[in-house]
Amino acid sequence: MGSIKNISRRGFIKGIGLASGGLVIASSTSLLSSFTTTDIEVLEFNPNLFVQLNSDGSLILVASRSEMGQGIRTSLTSVIADEMEANWDKVIIKQATGDTKYGNQNTDGSRSIRTLYQKMRQMGATVKSVLITAAAKSWNVPESECKAENHFILHSSGKKIAFGDLVEIAKGLEVPKKVKLKSPKDFKYIGKTLPSKDVENLSNGSAIFGLDKRLPNMKFAAIKRCPVALGAVKSFDKTEILKINGVIDVIEVPSIIRPFGSLGGVAVIATNTWAAFKGRDALKVEWDYGKNKSYNSENFMNNITENIHKTGHVEKSIGSVDDAFKKTNKAIEATYQLPHLAHTPMEVPNAVAYAKGDTCEIWAPIQAPQAARREVAKLLNTDQANVTINVTFLGGGFGRKSKPDYIVEAAAVSKAINGPVQVVWSREDDIQHSYYHTVSAQYMKGGLDKNGNVNSWLHRFALPTIGSTFKPGSNLPQPWEAKSATDLPYDIPNMQVETCKADAHVRIGWLRSVINIPHSFAINSFADELAHEAGMDALEFRLNLIGDDRIQQTKDKYKYDTAKLKNVLKTAAKNAGWGKKLPKGHAIGLAVHYSFYSHVAAAVEVSIIDGKVKVHHVHMAIDCGTTINKDTVIAQMQGSVIFGMSLAFYGKITAKDGAIEQSNFHDYQMIRMPNAPEIHVDIIKSNNKPTGVGEPGVPVIAPALVNAIFKATGKRYRSLPLSDHGLV
Template identity: 40%
Template sequence: MKIPQAGPSPLTDVEGGDATPALWIAIEKDGTVKITCHRSEMGQQVWTSMAQIIADELDADWENVEIVQAEGHERYGDQNTDGSRSVRYNFHRLRLAGAAMKQMLVSAAALYWKLDPSQCSAATGKVSNSENGETLSYGNLANIAARLQVPSEADIVMKDPKDWRYINKEIPSLTVPLITRGEGTFGIDVDVPDMVYAVIARPPQVFGRTGSFNDSKTLAIPGVLQSVKLPDAKPPAMFQPLGGIAVVGTDTWAAIQGRNALEVEWLDGPNAGYDSDDFRKAMEIKARQPGTVRRSRGNAGKALAAADKTISAEYYTPHLSQSPMEPPAATARWTGDKLECWACVQDPQATRQTLADVLDIDKENITVRATWLGGAFGRKSKPDFVVEAALVAREVGKPVKVTWTREDEVRHGFYHSTSAQRLEAGLDSAGKCTAYRHRSVFPPISSTFDSATDVPSDGEMGMGAIDVPFAIPNLQVESGTAKGHLRIGWLRSVANIYHAFAVQSFAAEIAHAAGRDQKDYLLELIGEPRLVNPNAEQASYRNYGGSTEDYPIDTGRLAEVTKLAAKMADWGRKLPEGHGLGIAAHRSFLTYVATVIEVKVASDGTLTIPGIWLAADAGTVVNPRHTRAQMEGGTILACQMRFTER
């Protein structure tokens, strides 16, 4: 049997990145199929969904599938696990990788049997032939297949969706059984030989500095080994640590007790005296003034002045803490000039680059291993806590685990932006909305990367503001400036949090002013099925990084989820005393979602929620079970947030 010699892979530059099968799939002699997941697992079940995509096209036996977590490296392409992009960015190339590997296994079997590949077929981890019905397992064929030329994209045949076996199926989680048995490794679980533990006393404000300190009482605490002064943070914040004093001990509790005994004089920085209540008032004043026009249709100002009736409302959202169940934790070990880190990070590549920049070492000397994340919501895409571990480990000469307490996370984490929104609408004599103006003011995320920036980005404004899908003839969206005084970071759904809250609340206000049913009026605002292009109306719309051809704003899909949620809730039914129904519909990260909530108001003013009905259109769904869980989790999180209207 003569085996061809493999050459360079022709799949290194396909849509989404490298689809070379060997990058993603390893098949062992016993038939075990090890699939590499290059995204971080934080409860969203990306381990399972990535495996489903590859295993389906590979025709692997699901019982033999195992997951391997990738280290942070450019060879995997984008590893930033946020923005609801793991499946969207990788669906095509992972299908290609699985299909290419299956094709190579079939070719290997054909070589072994000396048959034409058309006489061989693969299913559930085996290749059989039509000549005599013999079968060979993938484990038997892996060594031969590994030496074959990878087929080009044009020569790979992927499955028709109707033949999918794992994709779009409710496959049980690969992680939950491990979690329930305590077998998974989160950031806090990492344990390496000769490790010590650290917690850090940080300045009370961003860019505050460490003055004099006295650690004599700290060092007297049993188990405390030493203290380490970290460099003061300097603008811009980026992902650098905040500075302060690290207390190192034989265990985390000793380090915490030592930190409690530490005496530090903190020196004020440029953000001293920041008061969120005063800042709110300033934002609200700004929202009442003309801002920078970010989208315009017709003449909203003129139409408002000519309207038979006008209404306005203001909405405020406070700073929000991501507060994942597992606060940040990272372990670092130096071996000569090489650094190895284990951490609960959403983006191991950004972590690797940040470490190289702050520590001034070659990136090739850094290895970052992503653990499981006990929740994240955006916090763990900022690797400041990993840099802290590396700095302390370099100083003490031992592996160090840095642990953030819950109090640390709330006091010193990255906060979701606060905002003030002002919305105005004009109605004609029949109650039809003829004018709409939305002004949005908030310190932008970009202020974390450039302290002088106070203008919201196109990406942030495109999350629920400039992409509003309403069929109103005169519409204008404006933004105001606001300076960031904290480290502003993204939280689950990012700027949609405050924009959707304001827009959908105001839609209900308009319906009330028009004397109309809220659901019916919302559908009227959405209008007839059509594709909306904000860029045609003086906007700079990013569409969540997706093509507007592949992922247009489709009002028909938004209307359908609205109707479905209302139907599930039996909208229009007679409600008990003190009960009310509300509905909202929004497109976020290319997914259309509508929610109906029933609220009960008790005689003492206490609010309870007897029921929630939700409809979502996310396009192709790899695992409906896990998508449903994410929607339920997002709904619960949203119900915990408390915003205000004026």
């Protein structure tokens, strides 16, 4: 994969005017050349614009994925710059608008680098090749005597010419049909630590997030939505609201029953956000609460927990667990329960929309700009070409901003008021009207033979499926939602995974690392429980459980590699001082998980002080193939630890009478600095294809933490958050 033959021969070079006087290299990438069959890629073949070299030497590189803190703008463009032999200081990053011509832009699934790495390399290599041809032509020397270095083309005689000075000649040249990619040993930026191009703007208040976009005469709007998911407006009285200073109008927002449609409600339009919030809070609305009005998450947990104690739908079966459990020396069972979660990115959902006639321009923090474009075009009954989606910086995303419902709202309000508007969600809106991470109950049963080997493993779970957001009424997990359970990398002769029914009563959506959160929690907790039952060292037991070195038997292009899993686990354990004397009262817990095609392990060191858990150190080890920006991988691992700790300590969204009970950071808490442990990251060196980084660090944190608490106290916590158990 990734060989040169995938470069389109339709690639072309001509000045097609991102700016006058610039050489625009437009290379084509085939989306058919995507690495993996599990990605939902748009199967189209479009020209893409990624590189613009100006005669002054400045180099504009386009980032087609959204920046939400994962450093993607720098990572993607540094790959182009490296292959091009460009001087990083000359690079200016331009954010792509939402447009299928850039290929898939969905910034989710930890796949931006994984799917674009080779393509971006090809973009850079193609430009470099053209510049070498241009220089050779101007000097009348063979191309073989020329090479690119630090924004210049050098000739073996010693003469050199700046990239910018080659623009005129390069403009008239054919794109090469074959380009050679660099050898990894010659990488200048890839694999090193490159400072983020955005770090200064992100530290001085000048970076423009969606919430910071301003247009002349722009109004602000806050929307009152039904407390119960998918309920509808019956009636409202705006008389008193219109008297509030700053309030301009109160209008109904349509409810659009589509996966990313607007929830509907009543919008208060004002001259400032505060007046809009104030009007919205005071507004009285009569609701038709709809079919979710009796949703009670406590009862629901009891129901799905009952379900998992009955036989479910078999997703995968190896050997016979039934036979094995009859014969086993010792069988143990455990039930794990995890609640709904909300993403709570620091920047709430928001969007600026300006609908004018048939056209609409949007400025928003969005992980899925093309879906936004599609939904807005549909809402306004116009062609997608008439809709421009400008992607701002995202103040966090975590999957919330891959659903453009808030953009649809803004477009609807803008159309209604016939002018520019910013729809702003309050933090309460964000917590109470999210696309929640699913609630889950999981039943595990394992059998041990007399030598303490696991001979049987049953994993049965129930959780409202993300599929229910796309196909209302869906109540069984989709196969991909079982994958992190069925892809169990343990060497067990009898293994079965079953799924059970669970209806959705809120919108269910992706949250950083998605289904891996519950699966990794149950699998890593249960493996630790089995180790204890077997009376064995948890590390040794787990390494045995993973078994011999082997590669997963699958049709996927990516496969887990048990040698890598064992390596990250051993590395994290060793770095944490596993087996060594720890300070009194301290204990280490381990977890290892394969997700987003990366192998990750965590070793969490805790102690219990006055009945409260304190996390002292977290050692992370990740094998994510080729590293693009080392510091970014470290940052993502640090962030994953904090994100994983937040959900383990506090994460719990509950519903009563269909309404979400939490509302802000006092009752939906986050880890803060005093609870942040020292985090140590070990990146395994690799020249393999790059794999996911943003998400795979999250799933290992909670189970490693409960395993550590068990070791320290002898108490096993099978449900989260720990705040429910008085531990935080």
